[in-house]
Structures are given as structure tokens and as C-alpha cells.
Amino acid sequence: MNHPDLPHGASLSDPELHQHMLGLGEAARAAATEIARATTATKNQALLAAAAALERDVDALVSANQQDLAAARSRGLDAAFIDRLTLGAKGVQAMALGLRQVAALPDPVGQITDLSFRPSGIQVGRMRVPLGVIAIIYEARPNVTADAAALCLKSGNACILRGGSEAVRSNQAIAACMHEGLRVAGLPASVVQVLDITDRAAVGELITMRQHIDVIVPRGGKGLIERIANDARVPVIKHLDGICHVFLDESADPAKAIAIADNAKTQRYGTCNTMETLLVHQAVAGTLLPPLAAIYRNKGVEMRGCTAARAVVPDMQEAHDADWDTEYLAPILAIKVVADLDAAIRHIARHGSQHTDAIVTEQHSHAMRFLREVDSSSVMINASTRFADGFEYGLGAEIGISTDKIHARGPVGLEGLTSQKYVVFGDGHVRG
Secondary structure, three states: OOOOOOOOOOOOOOHHHHHHHHHHHHHHHHHHHHHHOOOHHHHHHHHHHHHHHHHHOHHHHHHHHHHHHHHHHHOOOOHHHHHHHOOOHHHHHHHHHHHHHHHHOOOOOOOEEEEEEOOOOOEEEEEEEEOOEEEEEEOOOOHHHHHHHHHHHHOOOEEEEEOOHHHHHHHHHHHHHHHHHHHHOOOOHHHEEEOOOOOOHHHHHHOOOOOOOOEEEEEOOHHHHHHHHHHOOOOEOOOOOOOEEEEEOOOOOHHHHHHHHHHHHHOOOOOOOOEEEEEEEOOOHHHHHHHHHHHHHHOOOEEEEOHHHHHHOOOOEEOOHHHHHOOOOOOEEEEEEEOOHHHHHHHHHHHOOOOEEEEEOOOHHHHHHHHHHOOOOEEEEOOOHHHOOOOOOOOOOOOOEEOOOOOOOEEOOOHHHEEEEEEEEOOOOOOO
């Protein structure tokens, strides 16, 4: 939606902002009806045409992103933020691939499952249906615009996307490609609406529009998500922190342990599935910590360790209580030596964020206990936490990670953007 920004700081009661947001909501609600009844072939046509537009316009997309990056650097935004904001040619290709993968996935809408005959003779089952209108509020990552739009479209939902002001040029360029795909398929452009209004009051309007918005999905920093979770009058799918752990068990294969603990932290620093705390069994700390410390040291990772960890690697900084509860999103790692599996599970239960936690072990019983007892949305055996991602899980893309326990949990893909309703088949049946 191309509209001039309203004055920064406009109040929630400002008539112009209020009416504008209501207009977006009304358009989204009308579009939701059309996209909900669209065929799978039509939705796939829109996704494939949008993917082709992304690939064709790669230079324009990268140029728009460069403008956003220049503005962000001029404001002194930190390296982690710049990393999340950056969209290169490979990133554009990845977005296009994501759209094609979503198009190739089975369409959940209309699927009927669990059909069974009741003693009365009626047949009862459940059908997957779209949620309706989904508002996604996110910060720096431009790829979210394509991922979220694709998943909402394929699952039969209309969406209103509100990205961060720092990515407004990138987001609008991506939106233009999505709108082209919708036009090719004969669907209304209002199926995907991307706000170019940077006024924060627009978010306040969006999260209280109960008559037009069915679900809010916030993606970004803890402050943003907490604000939305506290103020929203619409259901929210969310996670607040990504305090992810890797536990190196006593029976861990050393090569696997070192590779996983390295990758989980250093493959990318600014993501919610990056390891923030490394837990090491006391029996293998002396063997595994020195080579890992050398890797981290060479890659510029600041290590903050407990007393036992610092006894093995003396140049570690001292870890404080707050370190066990911090999502750094930076080259900083908390390291703790624990007595055994039970201590590791207790530490995760106390300090984790129920996002993603992994164990490296060759002991099957330990692996199974970790799976059962660690209460996180993704729990892994002998794999890097960086795999906790919709693309890696085969969802094509994800609209976000949910650490909630109702409806969707973990990476939220197509099924997470649908609900179920009961359907009943009869042949003149009446209740006696």
C-alpha cells in the first residue's frame, strides 16, 4: 500500500490514521473471502509468478536494499541489525526458491481427516480451514515479507504485513513482486498488503482491530513481542526469546560435539535458533572445551564461563547470573560445566526459553530422556540448533517460531496457519 507516512507520533485516536487502518482491515477481510475459496492451482500460479518476478527484478531488489542499508548505517545501527537487514542476490534467489517450495507443498485447506461413524449413523470428521486475516509485525528481515506472504496465500489467508521502517524500500519492492503474482492469478492485490507507514501508532491500531484481524504474528526483538503480547486484543502466535542450549553429554562423540557446538554458535549470530549457552558434562569438559575454545577464540567469540569452565580455559571471562538468561544475538557465548544429564535438564528448564535445545550423545537412553523431558518447541539429538527453521523442516518457509502450547508450536508453516472445524455427513438423520 503506497500512502504517504502520517506524522511521526500520531496518536491512536488520530482520525486519518484510524480510518486508513480500518480501510486496510476491511480490504483484507474482503480479500480473505476470495483467497479462502481460491483453488490450489490458482494459489500456486500466484506463487510461481511472484517467484519469477523476484528473480527478474533481482537487481532492483538489491538496489532497494542497499538504500535501506545505507540509511541504517547512517543511523549507527549495530552489526547484528545490519546482518538481519541485508538482502543480496543470493537472498533474493532464496526467497524465490521458498515461494516455489511453498507452491509444491500440499494444500492443507479443505483436507478432511478423522472421519468416523457414530452410533447414530452420522459421520463426523474435521476439515482444515484458513484462519482468515493474519497481521505479521516484524523488524529488520526483508525476507519475512516474501515468506509470510507466501505462507498466508497458500493457506488461504489474507495478510497485512508491517515491517520495520529500516526495511521499507526492500519490503515495498518485494511487495510489488507479490502483487504481480496475484494479478497474474486473477486474485486481488489486497490478499497481501504491506504497510509503508512507519508511524508506530499504526501497530497500535493493527493489534486492536478485532473485527478485521484474526491472528497477530510478531517477529523481532523481545521488546516488540512483549508490547504486542501485552497490548493485543487479538490472539498472538509468538516467542519472546531464543535462549538455545547445546548439551555435550558424557558419551558424546568428540568430532560430532565440536562440529555441532561450533556450528550452533558461529554459523550465524543474529538468529533466534543460535546457541546462546553451551552445557558440557564434567567428565568431558577437559577434553572438549580446549579445542572448542580455540575455535571460538579464532572466530572472535567472547566466552563467559562458570568457575569449572574457567578452570579448563583460564582466558574465559567470568559468567554472571544474567548470562544464563540472555539472548545475545552476537558473538558471545555462555559456557557451563554440569554434573550430569539431570543437571543439564534442570538448567534448561530454569533458564531456557522453550525455543530449541540439543543434546550430543551416543547414549540412546540419554537421548530419549532429553527428548521427553526438555519442554521446548524443538528438541534435537546430535544436530545443530540452527536447523530449527521452517525451510530446514520442509515447510518451504516459516511465518515465525511459536513457543506457545496452544494451536501452533515450533516453526509455523501452512498447517499452523489453519484451524479445523467439525464436519458432519448425514442422510436425513435426526436426533432422537
